[in-house]
Amino acid sequence: MNQQSLSAFIWSVADLLRGDYKQSDYGKVILPFTVLRRLDCVLEPTKAAVLSELAEKEAQGINPEPFLLRKSKQSFYNQSPLDLPKLLGDPDNIAHNLFTYVQGFSPAVRDVFERFEFQAQVERLAKAGLLYQVTEKFTQIDLHPEVVSNMQMGLVFEELIRKFAEISNETAGEHFTPREVIRLMVNLIFIEDDAILSKPGVVRTIYDPTAGTGGMLSVAGEYLAEHNPQARLTVFGQELNPESYAICKADMLIKGQDVANIAFGNTLSDDGHAHKRFDYMLSNPPFGVEWKKVEKEVRKEHEQQGYNGRFGPGLPRVSDGSMLFLLHLLSKMRPTSEGGSRFGIVLNGSPLFTGGAGSGESEIRRYVLENDLCEAIVGLPTDMFYNTGISTYVWIISNRKPEARKGKVQLIDASGMWQKMRKSLGSKRKELSDAHIERITRLFGDFAEAHDDDGTPISRIFDNEAFGYHSITVERPLRDEAGNIVLGQKGKQKGKPQPDASLRDTENVPLSEDVGEYFKREVLPHAPDAWIDPDKTKVGYEIPFNRHFYVFKPPRPLAEIDAELKQTTDRILDMIKGLSA
Structure with a gap:
């Protein structure tokens, strides 16, 4: 049964x-019953062995739990x-029997x-x-x-x-990310470590602070299993939405992961993995x-703990918290002395340039x-996500950059790499094909400037300081009605020209410039009486992504346009x- 027909x-x-x-409450029934049927089917082959082991260990007065886990061949069991099929044999007591059945699961499943x-x-x-009919309906599905x-x-x-x-009318995109975007991100965070990851018996940790239903963690696990079946990826996550959390936890149980590593709650206010560090993050x-x-x-954490906490560098405006997750992930990186970390995070455009110096x-x-933590930023096509059509960017961050990348940032414009979906899903109208994912991954792996077939740049490399600037405050003197410069009368300002606030201006000077x-070249020729107030100079950083890929296309010659207009007019006449x- 394929995924569409199963979902249908x-x-x-x-x-x-009905x-x-x-309608808005359908999920409260369908989601848990789907999970229950899946667990029911997963345990079915070992059910008899588990019940036999239970009877034996209870007769011996021994705690059966570790033995039941071994017999179930899963990280959970039901005693x-x-x-579900047996429940249908007693329609009159189905509610009571269903409770009994669910209570028979191991504690992690009961929590789900x-x-x-x-x-x-x-x-x-x-x-x-409706209970009997719903249970019967789910019993018919082979999961x-x-x-x-x-x-x-x-x-x-x-x-x-x-x-x-x-x-x-909820935001679907808060719960999960399109699989092809995850595959791209997983490729980008693993590609430089292929040699390490291919060693037998290697164990690595991966963490997602906004785990949703666990898609990112699952795809990362699939990647590693495909490239090195002997490698082991231990997954960690946290999720705020109870239903997504329950599905994520059930999914991890079936995959044999330790579900104690999936925390519930708000990552920003209540970090479920305080003091832990990870090899990879998404x-x-x-x-x-x-x-x-x-x-x-x-x-409170920012003010009281500073750089010892997660939010030392600064806080974004209250209207957009996505950069708080960037800071949170930075705090979860292993020190370089312990092997360091690499992570990928999807952000919208505003973290690239919103907010002036300071x-x-x-x-x-x-x-x-x-x-020197940013390896690359990849601009994705619009209409890639289920809940928004806006432009999105994948940041690849690492504190163990390869030698060639040190001091550099790679920008990759993949906004033109997409194929139209046969059927839109919410706001998602475009998708990345396998070929697109491979191309973007290769651009990242090659770490070189590149152009498409039309000569338009698609990969550019910059020094870190290319994105920095000094924001200088340019003052002009205050003048009285006679046009004379007003001088200060007291203290440090005595005898000094006083600034005219209405003429005050700011200039952004690239860090690479003196x-x-x-000031001599750009300001004094136009305002010979101006000066810089050094106390107001600030350092700022912005990443004007689109500007670096803009290619000026000169307009067509006027004669050509006139000829075309004449041709059209003649045709109309x-x-x-x-x-x-």
Whole structure:
């Protein structure tokens, strides 16, 4: 059964719920039942062995848990004699038996169903007389892993969440990232380490602070399994949305990961992995979402802990918290002495340039660039994400740059690399093909300037300081009514020309230029009485991505345009003559 038909089948359960449930509540039933059926199918082959082991160990008075895990051949088990098909044999007691069955799971799975508030939904379905029909419907789906792979299952969960989010006017994109974007990001963070990752028995950690349903962690695991089956990737994550968290945790359970590594809660105000560091990290934080709810905790950490906390370099404006996740990930990097880290984060355009010199955003960019942490920024096509059509950028950050990359930043313009989707999904109308992913990965791996077939630049390399500037304040003297310069009367200002606030101006001088030389060349010829106030000079950083890929195309010659207009006019006149003839 392919993913679309499977999703359509599960979606048909909605027909049963119509009338008794609002559309926006369908997910509260369908998501937990889908997870339950998947777990039911995964455990089915070892069910008899687990029950036999349980009886034996209980007779011996031994704690059965470690033995049940071994027999189930999974990182979870169920010790109830029931399963979903058996529940259908006792329609009158289905609600009670369903509770008993769910309580028979190991603690990590029970937590999944608590996050779904499954008990409340079972009671509601029973009251509406729908519980038996819904259970029967799900029992008809074959979700055994040999029929539906883990990867397919992850895609099914994502599609269901997207549909429910659309129905209830939620932001679907907050919960997951398109798989091809994740594949690109995974390629970019692993490519330079292929030699290390191909060693037998290598163990690495990967972390996603905005884990959603676990898509990024899953794709990273698939990549490593494909390139080196002996390598092991231990995954860590945190998620704020209870349903996404429950699905992520269930997905990780099935894949044999330690689900204690998936924390619940708000990463910014309550870090579920405090003091931990990771080899690799991936994140797609929500775009343009304000952080007012966690402002108190974040400001407190910034002010009290400074660089010992996560937010030392500065704080962005409250209207967009995505750069807080960038800072959070920077704080999770392993020290270079312990092997260092590399991570990829998806951001919208504003973190590249929002905020002048001295602002929180500029100070964060300054920290990243002056510490030589940015390897590359890749501009993606518009219409790539489910909930927004805006331009997005993947930042690749590392504190273990290869020698050739030291002191440099690579900008890759992949905005023209896309293919149209056969069917739009929300705002997503475009996708990256395998060939596009390979091309972008190769551009990154080659680390060289490159152009497309038309000669337009698509890869550019800059020194870190190319993005920095001195913001200087240019003062002009205040003059009285007679036109004389007003001088200070007291203290340090005595005898000095006083500035006219209405004539005050600021200039941005590239870091690579001498401020004095720039001032002499650009300002004094136009304002000979001007001076710089050195106390107001600030250092700023911005990354004007699009400007570096802009190619000026001169307009066509006027004669050519006139000739074309005449040709069109003559054609219209001929048509009019033809009509009146």
